[in-house]
Amino acid sequence: MKLYSGPLSLFSAKVRIALEEKGLEHELVQVGWSRVAAYQPHHPDVVALHPKRQVPVLVDGDVVVCDSTLICEYLEERHPAPALFPTGVVERARCRTQEWTADEVWFPHLWTLIAARVYGSGSEDEVPDAVRALQAHVRELERGLGTRDYFCGPFTVADIGSFVFLSTAIALGCPLPDDAPRVAAWCGRVAARRAVALVMQDVNAAAARLLQ
Ligand SMILES: N[C@@H](CCC(=O)N[C@@H](CS)C(=O)NCC(=O)O)C(=O)O
Numbered sequence: 001m002k003l004y005s006g007p008l009s010l011f012s013a014k015v016r017i018a019l020e021e022k023g024l025e026h027e028l029v030q031v032g033w034s035r036v037a038a039y040q041p042h043h044p045d046v047v048a049l050h051p052k053r054q055v056p057v058l059v060d061g062d063v064v065v066c067d068s069t070l071i072c073e074y075l076e077e078r079h080p081a082p083a084l085f086p087t088g089v090v091e092r093a094r095c096r097t098q099e100w101t102a103d104e105v106w107f108p109h110l111w112t113l114i115a116a117r118v119y120g121s122g123s124e125d126e127v128p129d130a131v132r133a134l135q136a137h138v139r140e141l142e143r144g145l146g147t148r149d150y151f152c153g154p155f156t157v158a159d160i161g162s163f164v165f166l167s168t169a170i171a172l173g174c175p176l177p178d179d180a181p182r183v184a185a186w187c188g189r190v191a192a193r194r195a196v197a198l199v200m201q202d203v204n205a206a207a208a209r210l211l212q
Pocket residue numbers: 006008009010011012039052053054055056066067068069103
């Protein structure tokens with residue numbers, strides 16, 4: 001298997017964590033990225049493989065899968081053990097909904113922080129509202145987590161999706177609210193997983209290199 005990934009791409013990080021959790025050998029192709037040019041020029045393989053010219057893209061023999069959510073689902077069906085989705089229709093729907101929420105609802109607020117503080121293209125004036133929105137999501141997570149170790153019982157893609165965005169929000173200056181102690185403990189639990197630590201260390205090392 002070959003994964004086209006971006007060195008700072010959080011969507012790619014989701015897939016990398018899933019591959020590591022499942023212990024799947026793969027070739028990692030890190031496409032070029034810089035603060036000034038972002039992903040331009042796009043990697044020629046990505047241009048050929050992804051209609052939106054984005055990473056991540058997974059190539060598995062003749063199969064090409066684009067989009068982090070679809071790739072995680074493909075990996076789960078192709079390599080079911082260890083599972084990264086819960087069992088049962090209702091729990092699986094909950095898991096998918098949380099992952100979707102992280103991608104589609106959280107990420108735009110996180111992007112406000114990234115644009116202002118990484119690319120320098122966004123406005124600091126918009127950051128306080130984004131931080132308030134992200135903290136409101138954390139409080140939703142606090143209620144959703146309850147007394148479980150992970151959101152759906154076992155560790156799943158819901159944890160992966162929420163963690164990559166939340167840990168980045170924290171790194172970019174959005175503190176966890178004080179009234180979310182269970183989410184704080186969950187963050188520590190997820191960060192300590194071998195697969196998560198491996199991938200996030202790599203992303204952080206790339207950030208230190210590319211953002212200096
Ligand atoms: N929904 C997509 C989002 C992928 C995405 O936004 N990828 C970004 C990097 S994190 C990208 O390739 N951007 C380059 C571009 O759009 O030109 C997924 O989950 O994979």
